[in-house]
Amino acid sequence: MSAEETHQASAEVAARVERRWATIAVIIVVMMALLAAFAGIHRATMPQPRVETIDPSRIHLSGEFVESNLGSVLEANGTVTVRAIGQQYSFTPACIVVPADTPITLRATSADVVHGILIQATNVNTMLVPGYISEQLMRFTRTGDYLMPCQEFCSFGHEGMWGKVKVIDKAEFADRAKGGGRLSCVGQ
């Protein structure tokens, strides 16, 4: 066997090993993508289905984000809708109250710059971009108090923009919702 042939043979071995590794790498990547898609459906964590727009400088005049409509409302079908806004440098309502073990839809927007809503110790995490409405599904299993900081730089008061979420018992929430109106835990 000449040196040239040895060279050729070893190059082929190298190429074979490489192909095997490339196949494994492709399988890893495909598996990850499939897992992500499965988890999205199974755990109901998908991006918001629609893009909705709104004029941030006029949200207080009409539409769903006027002051009297901000807060939590128990819908006829037993779910809860929370409407909130972020602005420099607070959330309104500053304390959001929701029931445990209930499907909740959070609808929120920004009145000025980019903010973000993050509820600590949960997967609730969305940007608030002025001009657009953010929607996120959430469900709490534990009652208690959660912190809700703004997670995007929104100018010099950003470090002071912390809201709260209070998760209360389902029956207690239903009781409080009887009076109608929009619930919050502001001032409690």
Next chain:
Amino acid sequence: MLVNKKLILAHFWLAFAVFGIALTLGAWQMFIRSPIGTWLSNPELYYRSLTAHGTVMGYVFPTLVAMGFGYAISEAALQQRLVGVRWAWAGFWLIVAGSIMAVIPIALGRASVLYTFYPPLIGNVFYYLGVVLVVVGSWIWVALMSVNLRVWRKAHPGAPVPLAMFANVAGSYLWAWTAVGAALELLLQIIPVAAGLKNTIDAGLARVFFSWTLHAIVYFWLMPTYIAYYTIVPRAIGGRIYSDSMARISFILFLVVAMPIGMHHTFADPQVGAGFKFIHSAFTALVALPTLLTVFTICASVEIAARLRGGRGMFGWIRALPWDNPMMLALAFSFVMLGFGGAGGLINMSYQLDASIHNTQWITGHFHLIFGGAIVIMYFAIAFDLWPHLTGRELIDVRLIRTQLWLWFIGMIVTTFPWHWVGILGMPRRMAYFDFGDPAIAPQALSVTLSAIGGFILLASGIMFIVILARGMRAPQVDAGPYRFALAVHQPATVPVALNTHALWVALMIGLTLTNYGYPILNLALSSGTSVPAVYVGAQ
């Protein structure tokens, strides 16, 4: 054959000088918002510092390293004097001018908008113009890399382009195209508002434009590191590249799939459709492929070196590696940090897992580990390797170099691991101070303190790095010989035209950008009523 040594040295020195300043600011930021610092009476100072740190580390520093290294590769790999030296200097001075122009408004507190811009916050117009100048300066480099390769091809028709130059040009094309996103955002949206010609801006569209740049820029930062993995490390430790074509395929994959994936930064955004989020998520998974291929090829190349040095056994060869060689050390550290950072990246890539850490301190921990850790430690190694060839003087104190690399590695782990952890706990990013006295976040205090200590270790290492290079300018003269790149085990005599040119892959890159970004951008740009009033920061 390195001829224009002054040009290359100028790029490296400026890069490392601004790196030193930004590193100091970074360490101060870690300290001041940790429980060991006292709350700032002016939080704006923190955001000012953060803007400077991000702008320098994100735009100026890696661009200068890529440019300096690119010129060195062009001369050394092609064995050809750099064509267009005057243009190269023009690009360099544009970056100097742009950096100064951007830094003045930042220093005056007129542009504390952070390096991500995020309108409708609007800072002083000169900040944005400065960033544009930096990018324009770097585009000159892109053009020069292309021209130099073309000149070489004319002289060597059909010959395989040296791997280092092939990768370098791929990196430059990637940068040229990825910078377009932010350039469009700046020129069409932000600068008219900052200059007072308009007073409304589409914040959602701006975020989409920025995501075009913000993710692929990471691969531009990564390019010099990967080039070093493939073409410097094997030579420096006495081995060979396992496979030349696999290396080319990895760089090609980066070129094609680094771009059309940026919207995973906008997973939590309300202005992007769910369908496009899914497509970008799937393509983001693909970008793991070139890294997985690289890890394999480099481990195999390193094993070759070990076996040539007499290493035996399934894993016994690891002991035979030249561990006292700084390049070996840097590679090992880089791989460890790449492994952890890459694993974190896989979490960020999926919408579902990202929801728990989006915009928390996890993200800052993640990109510091990947960029500041895995990538920058190889920038150090590149500088150490090139320095004797650029200065004609020897870097004598190898022990100091090893200590410096060890410190950087330890510092980065100590900084970023607790950082990831507090991110999982839900600590938000970019806040000037935290009330750790409050029981709700008191458990995060220890982790944040550890991070701050890590920041000071990094600062110490950074100072040592600059001292090593500065001392290298005055060390005894030595003939370092010609600068060489690693050779493959089976050095190819011919390479298929697709693996020897970039045209097909650049076309695919642009095509995928159009499919993955075209509609989302046009959709927002053409729909009315999405522009919102600008909010001027620190208005004067």
Next chain:
Amino acid sequence: MSTRDLFTFRNGHFRIGVGITAAILIVTAIVGFIVLPFAQPWVQFADVWDAICSAAGVPQRAASVTAPEQAKRLSEVVLTSNTLARPSQEAIGRGATLAQRCAICHGPTGVSRADSPNLAGQYAAVIYKQLHDFRSGARTNAVMSPFAVNLTDQEIADLSNYYAYLPRLPAYHPTPQLPKPNIVIYGAPMRGIAPCGACHGSLDNKTGSPWLEGQSEAYMKAQLHAFASGERRNDISQQMRNIARAMTPQDIDAAAAYYASQPPDVVKAVD
């Protein structure tokens, strides 16, 4: 093989590169635009076309929602960074004439001798907003409301521009400067209070927020308590009520006393 042969299907690399890319794109597009939207039982789409458009992100105006009636009248002012930008000399002149009737309370130079707010050099958007709110009834005051009801839009703008144009003079009853209390410097992050200066001028100005240096202590205290109790509610979307409610009475006292003791020239931001 020349570059021209690169872009043909005879070239294996071209076939594989373009083929795989196109295949991934088509598969992910079908999954992202058709399969996943319909795999979410909690979302309803009218038809396939609706699903595709929604997944592509075609902007839709939010569906109209009937909100409960407001219990009290709220502010209807729209403020942006462009509100009253670049006033003309004529506007300022007209404002000066109109301002003569304001001088009894707010002082001939815009600096009050009583506990009314000093207006000299105040941000134009602030005066503009408060006059509109007094006129509409979103804010009420026995003295101020009758003055405001008859003002036209033009007169409100002129007055705002005039007072913004006046130089910032020291307060009429200067007190020794007090040290900055923590609530003003740092706010109280975990109670959701940002540093006062982030909106009120010493760090930055949020459009519609006044600078406070040298204002009457009694006035500021009264307003903070009114915001906290909800008696005053013309702050758009509760931006100030959120803060005032979280302040303790001690915080309110400290902040009001501090601001009253400051000369107005420390205000940094202009509007």
